[in-house]
Amino acid sequence: MxxxxxxxxxxxxxxxxxxxxxKREDAPDVDAAVAAIIADVRARGDAAVIELTARFDRLELTPETLAFTPAEIAAEVARVSPEDRAALELAAERIRAYHDRQMPPREERWTGPHGESLGWRWGAVSAAGLYVPGGLASYPSSVLMNAIPAKVAGVERLAIACPTPGGAVNPLVLLAAELAGVDEVYRIGGAQAIAALAYGTETIRPVDKITGPGNAYVAAAKRRVFGRVGIDMIAxxxxxxxxxxxxxxxxxxxxxxxxxxxxxxxxxxxxxxxxxxxxxxxxxxxxxxxxxxxxxxxxxxxxxxxxxxxxxxxxxxxxxxxxxxxxxxxxxxxxxxxxxxxxxxxxxxxxxxxxxxxxxxxxxxxxxxxxxxxxxxxxSSGLSVMDFLKRTTLARMTPEALAAIGPAAERLANSESLEAHGLSVRARLDRLNFPD
Amino acid sequence: MxxxxxxxxxxxxxxxxxxxxxKREDAPDVDAAVAAIIADVRARGDAAVIELTARFDRLELTPETLAFTPAEIAAEVARVSPEDRAALELAAERIRAYHDRQMPPREERWTGPHGESLGWRWGAVSAAGLYVPGGLASYPSSVLMNAIPAKVAGVERLAIACPTPGGAVNPLVLLAAELAGVDEVYRIGGAQAIAALAYGTETIRPVDKITGPGNAYVAAAKRRVFGRVGIDMIAxxxxxxxxxxxxxxxxxxxxxxxxxxxxxxxxxxxxxxxxxxxxxxxxxxxxxxxxxxxxxxxxxxxxxxxxxxxxxxxxxxxxxxxxxxxxxxxxxxxxxxxxxxxxxxxxxxxxxxxxxxxxxxxxxxxxxxxxxxxxxxxxSSGLSVMDFLKRTTLARMTPEALAAIGPAAERLANSESLEAHGLSVRARLDRLNFPD
Structure with a gap:
């Protein structure tokens, strides 16, 4: 009860x-093991990933079979029933329609009181990696929920890492990847997959952001590579x-x-x-x-x-x-x-x-x-297109604007003992006051 | 050269x-020391914070003197020159004007193809903590840059932790806090300050989000409390x-x-x-x-x-x-x-x-x-009001909408072996098909 x-x-x-x-979660402390795996993948690349996959997933891979080929994906996807496909297509369509609305205007720009221009611009992360657990928790719905916001944001290259223990794969996961526009699907999992996505190997190019759920090893690896790449939440x-x-x-x-x-x-x-x-x-x-x-x-x-x-x-x-x-x-x-x-x-x-x-x-x-x-x-918030976008702030001074607000910047720089900051403003103000 | x-x-x-x-940074590994400090603050609260402040900052505090009083702040702020004040006020005004533009509409809401209502709503983090380094790197400009976005976002309670080694404080930091509308300023620093903000003590109520720069101890502490509270980037x-x-x-x-x-x-x-x-x-x-x-x-x-x-x-x-x-x-x-x-x-x-x-x-x-x-x-992006907001997604189905899209949800739930998910939809669909 x-x-x-x-x-x-x-x-x-x-x-x-x-x-x-x-406290509902008693996560095992796998941090030392994960640190060793990441170091191994950084040092030995593909060879380490392949050895670890043989050990943990009982699957023998080569650099050539790390990723599914288009023909392999097509063969798996063909096994999906028309009813399951229709349901997944409806889901993809509705998720895409919702996330389309999250896209902010590419640029906001306005003119300040002294003629200066201010604003910001949104841009997409270039490459993202999506972790998809293998086995029972290999949910096609999670593929859609992670991959569609990335593609709506404009991520050019989206790679999935999904372990296939003993070679077993969920055809619906591959169909979801196809519907979402995923570019690469690797048969790898665990901390070694996170390390490969974050640092790259001879075969797998590194990504800039990694999202998706996983077990304690995956979570510890994401926490460790945070900073090298962006991550979503640790669920x-x-x-x-x-x-x-x-x-x-x-x-x-x-x-x-x-x-x-x-x-x-x-x-x-x-x-x-x-x-x-x-x-x-x-x-x-x-x-x-x-x-x-x-x-x-x-x-x-x-x-x-x-x-x-x-x-x-x-x-x-x-x-x-x-x-x-x-x-x-x-x-x-x-x-x-x-x-x-x-x-x-x-x-x-x-x-x-x-x-x-x-x-x-x-x-x-x-x-x-x-x-x-x-x-x-x-x-914090749920996953959205914002997780795959980043903002660059924009500022453009005019000589008049610099004359108006530059002295305050110089004064604050000096109060913080940052002399070169102040001089970089002063050199320009001097040109206005004493033109050549 | x-x-x-x-x-x-x-x-x-x-x-x-x-x-x-x-590799430009060779951060010392202070993680074990930081873990011990956090555990100590969680176990002993104020007493631990006060002992650690005596040890690291050579400053004897009591629960009553952990925070600056309004009179103490007023006395310090009175020492600021009119020129410095004017410069800081101009900075605050311009930072506020820029960040005001970042506020998204509180709610987006629209009707889907089957009469269902979809959208999201933004809300502010309730309480935030801002770490301000002491000594040479105690920058009033950083107080404005962190505190103003929080207040623009609508954070109700904003607390600053700023160590005052030997009792020394920068009056401009306190003026910046006042201009930005900061609610509490504590004379504490290091990992003990981050622990106090994240977990709370008898005197310091916990916050939900911690931002601001700091040394290796502060950075390690922020990484450790991430999840318990939100943090900004590790700079x-x-x-x-x-x-x-x-x-x-x-x-x-x-x-x-x-x-x-x-x-x-x-x-x-x-x-x-x-x-x-x-x-x-x-x-x-x-x-x-x-x-x-x-x-x-x-x-x-x-x-x-x-x-x-x-x-x-x-x-x-x-x-x-x-x-x-x-x-x-x-x-x-x-x-x-x-x-x-x-x-x-x-x-x-x-x-x-x-x-x-x-x-x-x-x-x-x-x-x-x-x-x-x-x-x-x-x-990732620079700090903004978005760091102090979070989004709640909204969905409201109608019976018609559930009839239209519910069967697909049921099918996908069953494909993921999540039977109760499917049944929660089916029970409602049955009511539509076989009303009482």
Whole structure:
């Protein structure tokens, strides 16, 4: 059974704080092993990647077979059923349409009070790498969610690293890569794949940014190469918070909670309701569904260890509690969900109204499903085209503008004991005052 | 003498690659010490911070004196000269005006093809912390550059940590904090300050995001608390690249190169020109200025060890070389600098035309001076209001929209073996097909 908390109870604040502070992830410390792998790949390139792939993925590769050929991809993609292809195409189309809207104007430029020109310009990262886990967690939807924003941003070269343990590959992953316009797909994984993407090898050219989920080795490697390349967030175990009033079908809400819980034993599903009876009905519906669910071992462990039903005084308080959690996914199943959404300050994604199950957002809604986990929605955002763009600021002074604001710059430079800074302004001002 | 490279030479490519790959920073490995400090602050709060401040900053504090009082700030600020105040006020006003333009619309919202509503909403980080180094590198301009974007973004609570070794404080730093609207200023520094901001103590409430430069301890601490809070970039040694044709005053360009070199012995200043004679004239002007510059020891070491003069075939090639460097600061001192700017794909900030010395951007230009260093302009941007905002995605389905796209979501969920995801959609579709 999950925790039942009632905001009216005297010990609620302590119990809620404990829920917030719960450590759900016990990541193994693989940092030393990862450092050695990265050093090996930097020193020996392809040879190291090939040896490590043989050891960890039981797959013998050569420099020529590191990447899938177009013919290999076509052969795998041909195995996808028309129904699966249609579903993936619909998802790709809707994700592309949503992310197209995120593109900022290429340039903003305006004239300041002294005739100077100011602004900025956006440009795309030249090359990006996308890590796609192998095996069970090899999700075609994640390929779309990472690759489409990169291509919409204008990334010229997009490479996927996806381990194929024993040679096994998910044809839907390759189809998703094709639909998204991915340029290269490598049969490599783990820290060695991250090192190859960050530093390059004889065969694999380095990229500038690496995104995508992975296991503890991949996460540690991303943290280590951060700075050499850009990375997306280091994802933690994910969570959903549902705010629901009594006028909901308990089974719908139960399934929404379970669709988070089934991901991972360390996932967290929280229901906040203003009706204790409804909370109990949802908990009962969860138990009933757990009897038959394929992934009942995982979902049951998550629900039992980290799940919670919280009874709030009213929806106002429910929103305040949700803001303290800053959940990755937030469902608002109440009579006026738009009004409640206005009270939300921290959440990765909001699913507005009971007709919007979170699972829609995982696949075909359009918004990205790569979202800030572990309360990081307090300070970060889901993946977007902005992750593959960078801004260059622009400034152009006129002699008149330099005359107007240059002396202040010189004064501040001198106050910071940066003499050459001041002189670089003064030399120009002198030309204005004492022209040749 | 700095390196002289000519793109026409046979060994140019190797020499340029070596210049790009140069390791300019030999950061001491302080990670173990930093881990211990963070653990100590988490365990003992104020007591640990106070002990560490006594040890490292020779300053005895109590919980009551951790923060400056308003009266203490007023007394320090009163010592600032009217001229310095006016310069700082002009800088603050121009930085605020520039960053005001970066604010995105609070919400984007549109209706999809099936009546569903999609969009996103921006919100501010609730609380941010700004690290300001003590001593010589305690720059009031950096306070403005970090604090103003935070306040423009709408951060409610902004706390500064600034060590005051032996009690010494820079009144201009406190005035900059006042002008920017900073809410709290603590007399603490080092890894202990980063730990206090990230985890909180009895006296210091935790923040959600930490920005600002610092020494190796501060950088290591920021890397460690990343995830618990957001951080800005980990800044490396900075660099300037100037593209200049022969129609420039060599002394202006020399001062621009030196204004980077004087920051730090590991700073890098590169001139790219299409005229070898002009390149030699600039190098001579640098030597002349180095004879009298206050910081000639630092600037001279930087110029000698990392400086370079590169002669390119033409400006087209100069732009291509600059893009490979991806410099933090780029000056374009050529006849048509706007046309050349169009060819630049990677740079933190562009200073357009010879009347725009880089030093203007450090203080009063308006754009931020916190910029991506060490070639990271390939994938990241300077500090902006976006660093203090985060996006929540919004989706609201209608029954019609769910009927149209739900089956594809169900299909993809099943292909990923995520049964509850599919069921959460199916339960709703069944209601449409078989209403109660």
């Amino acid at each position: 999950p925790q039942f908390l009632n905001a009216a109870d005297r010990d609620f604040e302590a119990a809620f704080a404990a829920l917030l502070g719960m 933690g175990p994910s969570e959903i918070l549902v705010i629901a009033d009594r006028d909901n079908d308990p089974d719908w809400i139960a399934l929404d909670l379970l669709s988070q819980a089934e991901h991972d034993e360390s996932a967290q599903s929280i229901l906040v309701t203003d009706d204790a009876d409804f909370g109990r009905a949802v908990a009962a519906a969860v138990e009933k569904r757990l009897e038959t669910l394929d992934r009942r071992a995982i979902a049951g462990a998550s629900w039992r260890d980290y799940g919670a039903v919280i009874v709030a005084r009213d929806l106002e308080q429910a929103a305040a509690l949700s803001n303290r959690v800053a959940p990755e996914h937030l469902e608002l199943c109440v009579a006026d969900p738009e009004a409640l959404a206005e009270k939300i300050t921290h959440a990765g994604a909001i699913f507005i109204g009971a007709w919007t199950p979170e699972a829609i957002g995982d696949y075909v809604g359009g918004p990205n499903h790569v979202l800030p986990t572990a309360r990081s929605a307090r300070f | 700095p390196q002289f490279l000519n793109a026409a030479d046979r060994d140019f490519e190797a020499a340029f690659a070596a210049l790009l790959g140069m 490396g040694p900075s660099e300037i690249l100037v593209i200049a044709d022969r129609d420039n005053d060599p002394d202006w360009i020399a001062l621009d190169l030196l204004s980077q070199a004087e920051h730090d012995e590991s700073a890098q200043s590169i001139l790219v020109t299409d005229d070898a004679d002009f390149g030699r004239a600039v190098a001579a002007a640098v030597e002349k200025r180095l004879e009298t510059l206050d910081r000639r020891a630092i600037a001279g070491a930087s110029w000698r060890d990392y400086g370079a003069v590169i002669v390119a075939r033409d400006l087209e090639q100069a732009a291509a070389l600059s893009n490979r460097v991806a410099p933090e600061h780029l000056e374009l001192c050529v006849a048509d600098p706007e046309a050349l700017a169009e060819k630049i794909t990677h740079a933190g900030a562009i200073f357009i035309g010879a009347w725009t010395p880089e030093a203007i951007g450090d203080y009063v230009g308006g754009p931020n001076h916190v910029l991506p260093t060490a070639r990271s302009a390939r994938f």
